[in-house]
Amino acid sequence: MNNNWSWETFMDALPFVLQGLWITVSLTITCYLFALLFGFVWTFLRKVPNTFFNWVVTWIMEFIRSTPPLVQLFFLFYAWPMMPGIGVTLSPFTSAVLGLGIHFSTYIGEIYRSGIESIDKGQWEASKALNFSTVDKWRKIILPQAIPPTIPMLGNYFIIMFKEVPLASTIGVAGIMLMADSYGAQNWSYLEPLTIVGILFLVLSYPSAVLIKKLEIKMNTRFDKNAAIK
Amino acid sequence: MNAIIEIFPQLARGLQVTITVLLASAILAYLMAFIAGLCRLSQSFFIRKFTGFYVEVFRGTSLIVQLFWLYYAIPMLFGIQLGSNWWAGVIAIGLNYGAYLSEVVRGSILSVANGQSEAATALNMSRFQRMRLVIFPQAVRMMLPEFGNYTIQMLKGTSLVSLIGMTDILYYGDIIRSSNLSQAPIVYLLVLVFYFILALPLIWLTRKGERISKKGVANG
Numbered sequence: 145m146n147n148n149w150s151w152e153t154f155m156d157a158l159p160f161v162l163q164g165l166w167i168t169v170s171l172t173i174t175c176y177l178f179a180l181l182f183g184f185v186w187t188f189l190r191k192v193p194n195t196f197f198n199w200v201v202t203w204i205m206e207f208i209r210s211t212p213p214l215v216q217l218f219f220l221f222y223a224w225p226m227m228p229g230i231g232v233t234l235s236p237f238t239s240a241v242l243g244l245g246i247h248f249s250t251y252i253g254e255i256y257r258s259g260i261e262s263i264d265k266g267q268w269e270a271s272k273a274l275n276f277s278t279v280d281k282w283r284k285i286i287l288p289q290a291i292p293p294t295i296p297m298l299g300n301y302f303i304i305m306f307k308e309v310p311l312a313s314t315i316g317v318a319g320i321m322l323m324a325d326s327y328g329a330q331n332w333s334y335l336e337p338l339t340i341v342g343i344l345f346l347v348l349s350y351p352s353a354v355l356i357k358k359l360e361i362k363m364n365t366r367f368d369k370n371a372a373i374k
Numbered sequence: 375m376n377a378i379i380e381i382f383p384q385l386a387r388g389l390q391v392t393i394t395v396l397l398a399s400a401i402l403a404y405l406m407a408f409i410a411g412l413c414r415l416s417q418s419f420f421i422r423k424f425t426g427f428y429v430e431v432f433r434g435t436s437l438i439v440q441l442f443w444l445y446y447a448i449p450m451l452f453g454i455q456l457g458s459n460w461w462a463g464v465i466a467i468g469l470n471y472g473a474y475l476s477e478v479v480r481g482s483i484l485s486v487a488n489g490q491s492e493a494a495t496a497l498n499m500s501r502f503q504r505m506r507l508v509i510f511p512q513a514v515r516m517m518l519p520e521f522g523n524y525t526i527q528m529l530k531g532t533s534l535v536s537l538i539g540m541t542d543i544l545y546y547g548d549i550i551r552s553s554n555l556s557q558a559p560i561v562y563l564l565v566l567v568f569y570f571i572l573a574l575p576l577i578w579l580t581r582k583g584e585r586i587s588k589k590g591v592a593n594g
Contacts, residue, residue: 210526210573211566212533215544219566222551223558307436314537321438334446342443345435353434 149335157337161323165344168319171240172306178245179252179305180298186253187260205250214311217243221315240312248305252298259294260286296360303349303356310341320344377560384550385564388543392572395460395532395542399467400525406472411479425476432473437531441466445538463535471528478520482513486591515587522580526573533569543568 189201208216221239225231234242263286271281310321324341328334413425432440445462486509494504536545547565551558 206577207566207570210530210577211569212530212544214530214533215547215562215565215569218544218548219559219562223562226556226558310436310438311534313438321442325442328446334442338439338443338447341439342435345439346431349434350430
């Protein structure tokens with residue numbers, strides 16, 4: 145076992161770990177798009193005007209949200225094929241997209257909801273008074289006001305998701321984390337490959353965090369409620 | 375039904391590890407949150423930048439990376455043995471969520487209305503008194519819901535310690551699954567239920583915190 149930092153190992157591990165970068169990035173994007181779409185399902189289900197149904201949906205969301213995504217991944221990957229009747233074997237990539245996507249869609253659904261609920265009551269009344277159709281009401285009045293303020297929050301979830309994606313290495317998605325792990329196992333030096341993964345995460349997530357911060361400031365000035373009243 | 379009765383006590387053996395890791399890492403995270411949150415508001419440029427570096431590093435990389443790094447790399451790099459994987463797990467989760475929570479602490483202190491600080495200055499309070507008597511009590515109320523949310527996140531994060539060989543709930547779940555494949559669905563469902571039961575008091579406390587935080591903070 146080597147005990148010291150060695151640049152030689154670092155340079156050796158770098159191309160090996162980088163092989164996984166594309167999978168990590170594409171998994172992040174796929175999971176994120178899936179979560180964005182599936183978030184609508186929760187928002188829609190929460191809108192159903194039935195108290196009992198609402199209660200059930202709320203607790204299902206709470207269940208998904210407060211249990212570990214790692215266990216949910218294991219459930220989909222190891223347990224789903226064993227489900228009597230409905231079980232199908234899922235590839236590691238699909239399991240990861242479904243598991244992380246559904247996990248984060250519960251958060252994203254709440255963001256949509258808060259966006260829609262932040263629309264002033266008068267806007268709903270006005271669109272009704274002006275005899276807007278349901279489609280027009282959503283398309284022309286509600287959504288243009290509800291979506292922009294949620295964009296920074298949704299952006300944050302992209303970064304959060306990027307940082308959760310290495311969990312998929314545990315079920316065999318060959319992203320940077322699995323690459324680092326297998327390099328470590330082969331050469332018995334985890335230090336350099338794991339450090340590379342850490343640096344990659346910093347290099348990719350810090351600039352995007354700064355970008356989202358800027359976006360947030362821009363959105364806040366554009367959609368400042370007080371400014372609108374003035 | 376028989377399977378549940380059989381599996382339940384086996385999973386419960388991991389409960390102790392999950393709970394002790396959660397408690398210890400939560401204490402560490404809260405401690406780091408207040409230290410780092412207050413340091414980032416310090417007047418000293420050096421202290422601000424240094425804690426800023428800590429926060430960005432731990433928020434910018436993933437928890438699983440930090441966990442593996444602490445477990446595999448730290449002993450190699452510095453020859454320090456963290457004692458056991460228990461410490462590696464607690465330190466990783468504590469420092470990671472401490473970094474997130476320090477932003478909550480900082481944000482809450484900054485969001486206490488300016489007039490409060492001005493009024494305290496007008497009353498001739500020192501900087502320390504201002505913070506201790508006026509700003510801090512109001513800021514802490516605002517932090518409560520976020521602290522609850524992040525504690526639930528920490529509970530979820532503790533499932534990762536099974537990856538470095540700790541015998542928590544998930545670890546026992548994996549063992550049962552590998553010896554009896556057809557029981558996999560019921561095993562993982564029970565593991566999820568275990569975590570959910572552990573999360574329930576935290577969910578309740580978070581909702582309570584939300585109610586408290588709405589009261590007793592000066593507006594405007």
